[in-house]
Amino acid sequence: MSKNDIKVALVGNPNTGKTSLFNQLTGLNQKVGNYPGVTVDKKQGTSKLSATQNAVITDLPGTYSINPTSLDESIVLKTLLKKDIKETPDVILVVADVENLKRNLLLFSQIKDLEIPTVLAINMVDQMAKKGISIDVSLLKEELNTEVILISARKNDGILDVKEAIIRCHVAAKASPLCGIDSKIDPDYFSRLKEISANYSLYELWLMVTQGNYPATITEEEKNKLLAFKKDVTKLKKYQHKETIFRYQEINKILKKTYLVDKSKATDLRSKLDKIFTHKIFGYVIFFLILLVIFQSIFDWASMPMDFIDGSFAKLSDFARANLPKGVLADLIVEGIIPGIGGVLIFIPQIVILFLFIALLEETGYMSRVVFLMDKIMRRFGMNGKSVIPLISGTACAIPAIMATRTITNWKERLITILVVPFTTCSARLPVYAILIALIIPETKLFGFLNLQGLVLLSLYALGFLSAIIAAYMLQKTLKISTKSFFVIEMPNYKIPSFKNVFFDVLEKTKAFVIGAGKIILALSIVLWFLASNGPESYKNAEKHTIESNINNKLQANELEQKIAAAKLENSYIGIMGKSIEPAIKPLGYDWKIGIALITSFAAREVFVGTLATIYSVSADDEDTATIKERMRSEINPDTGKSMFTFPVGMSLLVFYAFAMQCMATLAIVKRETKSWKWPLIQLFGMGVLAYMSALITYQILS
Amino acid sequence: MNTIATLLKGEVGYISEDSLDVIPLKLLEMGCLPGAEVALVQIAPLKDPLYICVNGSHLAIRKETAAQIKILKAN
Known part of the structure; x- marks a missing residue:
């Protein structure tokens, strides 16, 4: 990213085609990072606006309002309120759905009041004729005092206009509030709020009061004054309600002049499909x-x-x-x-x-x-x-x-x-x-x-x-947690999926898995390798002892090699660990060899199979299931003289793996998402106890 | 007392003005405003949540929320 690049923040309601627009603007030039301090993914991409001008576009999570109710939504507020030269966007691009313009304009009106240059892209205009919608774009532009572009992101229509509008908007750098919330709600209250600081727009100050989210640039004195406004919570809530009503009134006034819907044209596909998909049977x-x-x-x-x-x-x-x-x-x-x-x-x-x-x-x-x-x-x-x-x-x-x-x-x-x-x-x-x-x-x-x-x-x-x-x-x-939030979900229109969006979505989630789980599994694999290939004195002598004790058996070279590998593992650190937990797992029907596999499974459960392959010294080149299976079948339990993997032992292991929390990567993610070690530890021990007890009961009943 | 929860499937009502304080801010922002026409589109098979259409927004809300929002029935 160069200094001259325009920083654009992409904002919009969910289901407005925001992602489609982002994909059209940036194509393959996108990457997912993290917002500092929070866990929500930050999607950024570069876009060539003109021959000489590039933009860095940040795709913010979809939201209905700047007042957040979820973790995703709070990112929008935090990004826009930052007042950090490096992070604050130069231009905000608001995406709206042509069919739901009224509701989409609520978010737009809030954004506009932040007094940052704003472009409004009205998406899915290819549906207008079908839905009987007509828009007076030039009048809307005038009323909203902003650039208004009609686009159809999936069809790649209007993308060029959006790029030009971003440049124009950036050059003009004019920004004015749309609604002016003060006079209509409580002029006296808001004029006192405005006096606190001239560095912020009135709406920004109001957001700091209502959301308790302050930019880094705020002084201690300003913050204290703002805190005084927070005291009367009922009043705050009432004013927030009034503000929303007022915004909708203003939006209605504007749309009355500029937006027409011929309802007779509306098709009924949604209700037909809903009847089937939400049918009780x-x-x-x-x-x-x-x-x-x-x-x-x-x-x-x-x-x-x-x-x-x-x-x-x-x-x-x-x-x-x-x-x-x-x-x-x-x-x-x-x-x-x-x-x-x-x-x-x-x-x-x-x-x-x-x-x-x-x-x-x-x-x-x-x-x-x-x-x-x-x-x-x-x-x-x-x-x-x-x-x-x-x-x-x-x-x-x-x-x-x-x-x-x-x-x-x-x-x-x-x-x-x-x-x-x-x-x-x-x-x-x-x-x-x-x-x-x-x-x-x-x-x-x-x-x-x-x-x-x-x-x-x-x-x-x-x-x-x-x-x-x-x-x-x-x-x-x-769990003694009282939460006051309530449930609402939008039921969007049925759409034919965009393959570009699906592709990027899958790509992004797969990357998150590879990076999230990958580094932990890899790190743990290396630790386990170390523990399995090092050991005290007995480990160093394992090779010599095995050769000596087999000197009279006429073994093939590779058979001897396998025996040496098994002896080494038995005397390695991890072998010692397996042996030391043996008393605890004996009631479940397991021996120290299975114990080793249980320990190594903490990297990832499937390591169980590979570990057993090594312990039972199946040679590395035929490490396929059939061979390991045969080898496991012929493994003898020294106490009973019969097969080790009997039905009770197998069932006990199945139950153990069904319940046990043997995945470090998951624990790390839970820590990240819940911001505390408490929950992953509860998971680890809760599921561990459950696994142990269930395996114990299974084995004891079946054997 | 009529609320969104007492509407029958397919029925339409108007959100009453004195509901303003009980409607959660998020619902207001999604278009659930006093005076607005609200239609009950579908009821989930287990009688909850409710699928409503208000101000052009199609939303599913739980019955407990719907029962707090008073309406005037349209005839």
Whole structure:
């Protein structure tokens, strides 16, 4: 970003096509960062306005008003009120939906009163004829005292006009308030407010009073004077209500002259579709079918690319092993870093497919209908209709799911949703389930057509959802949080999804996963590699001892190598850790080898399989499920002399993995989103105790 | 007393002027203003939330909120 670039903030109601406009203006030149101190993603992009002028465009979260009710919305206020030369936008671009112009102009009128140069882009004008809408643009321009551009962002119409208007607006740099809230509400009160400082517009001062949000430039004296205005809360609330009414009156006056709707032209597609999608029977049936299609595709479509990623990383490891000079560095790369990165990337196919569906459902407007259908049910469990989306996302990965809770304005409902999301069966549990099911459940068909193994997997998914719901119910009863916010969601028009928007949405969420989970999984993989490849004296002697004790057995070279690897692991730090927790996990049916796998699973659950492969010294090149399965099947429990992975042990492990909070990355995200270690720790211990007790009961009953 | 919650599906009413103080600011901002025409578009299968249309905004609100907003029925 160069000094001469115009800083543009993109603001607008949700569902106005703001994202489409952002994508048209910036194309691929966009990136997602973080706002300092807050967790909301900051989307920025550069746009070439003219041959000589560039702009840096910040896409602010969609909001109905500058007065925030959710975390996302508070960003808009914070950004616009900052008064920081580097951050304050030069021009604000307000996007409005032509069909809902009245409501969209409320936000515009608030923005305008901040006295920052503003451009109004009225979007979706291609719908005007169909909806019987006509606008007198030149009069509207005059009345609003601003640049007004008609656009159709999806069709790329009017984008050039927007760019020109931004430049004109920036050059003119004139900004005047639209409404002048003072005289109509309480002239005396507002003139006293205005006297506090000449550095801010009256509306900015009023926002500081009502929202308690102060720019860095404010002096202590000014702040104290502002605080005095905060004392009478009832009066503040009353004036805020009056202000909104007044704004709407002004907007109505303007629209009466400039905006005409011929209602006879209105089509009835919305109500027809609503009748089907929110029907008391069909509504749920359709939702259920959509879920079925989503899960089916996650399994069917994702398996091929996942196998490909898995295979590629195995090859990469071999290649690195063959070409790097032997030593600690090579070991770190081959055994720590490459599998660590592979362990993150393997989930991308499932995550992309899931987010593709969610983005499509959101783009079409269908998701709001799901929220409408599910709100009452979810509320019984202390959640919110909007909790449905995180709970579905959780089946891919808890990290993006927890980030998707930001739209829930009620803190208690949001917190409960965050706390129970990790119960849903995420894709990291799948490899663990797959191998254990293959080991303990026979490959038979029930009633001739129901695959028993598939049925068990399905019940594990059901168990995940069920425990999430039950945990939510219990949290609702025990959490003592009183929240006053209420529920409202807009039911947008049905739309054909824009593929550009869907593409960027999926890209952004996948990136968030790779970066969010990736660094933790990678770091932990390296730590675990260190713990597994170092140890006290006995570790250093493991190789010699193994060779000596096998000197009379005629072993093949690779068999001996495997035995050495297993002996080394047994005597490494992590082996010692596994052995020291053995007394605690023995009642669950596990030995120290499984103990090691439980510990390493804290990086990511699927590491369980890889760890067992190493412990049971399956040679690295045939680390496929069949071999590990055979090896696990022949593992003997020294106490009983029989097979280690019996039905009770397998079931106990399945239950343990269904409940245990074995994901550092999720814990880190929960810490970030709840701004405290309290909640992730409650999750860790709560779910840990539940997992332990359930596995204990399962094993003791079955054995 | 008539409120948005007592409307039948498809019925229309006008938000009464003395509701101003009980309407949450956010709803006001979304167009739920005293004097405005409000139509009950749909009721969710479990009788809650309610899907209303007011001032061109299509919104779903919970029954508890709707029950606080007084209306005059249009005949």
